[in-house]
Amino acid sequence: MSKDAGMLICRSVPVFFALLHYYSFSCIIKAMKSIKKKKTVIAALAVLFAALFGLAVTKLIRVREARTNGILLCFDDYDEYNWSEYFDLLEKYDAHVTYFVIIEEPTDFCFEAIKRGHEIGYHSLAHTTVADMDGWDELYKYTIAPIETFREHGIELTTFAYPEGRGYPGSDEELLKYYKVIRGANELIFYGKDKLRHGFVDAVSIDNIHFENDEVYKAYIDRLLDNFNGNVGGVQIVFTHTIGDGGWCLGEERLEYLLSEAKKRGIKFYTFKELQDN
């Protein structure tokens, strides 16, 4: 089921129960007119009870979701073979991630990623740095025109990540006319989920190059997860590129450490789109 279909069902639930609610009261009033209709009264009360129970469950799910802390894990640039290899590992921990791509048009990888609950974000055509762009024409060509190309193939791009984490004065405002969220690459910040609906948000790299060894990496991840202690409904954003042993990669064991430690603490991995739509 697509995310949009899921949202539609989610939003239809209260309406459905409200209609049931209305229907049950109508039945009760009609039935009260005749004591011969006892069975109808009992049936209407059962429907009413089910409706109220459903409403309570829906409300509880929403409250619990709003209080859940989360991590937005991003993979930048593009390596469909490497990224595809780790779909199952992400699934093992119920993790949804965002792939920020630098391709001209969607590939089979993009459709498969979306089918598995991940998001395709954009990272500029051919990784062209926004800070080095010369005026509106270049900004349009490398960052905005691809939105229409992807849309023609059925993919809605709503999140953009600056290559090298850099824009130019005024580029946030221009890009936010077309994207809901723009992501940087400079700092780890603790956000409330409401800040992820629209605007600029920053992220930090967890590539291997920043950590001397596994112990240093694990200590960093532990501190990152500790930031959630005593907080509800918060999110932090981290990014890497591919999974592996290179400097600008994240080691496979390191990725699994983040996924498993977060899951143990009840921290969820969201896509940007999931938070924009709520």
Ligand SMILES: [Zn+2]
């Ligand atoms: Zn990049």
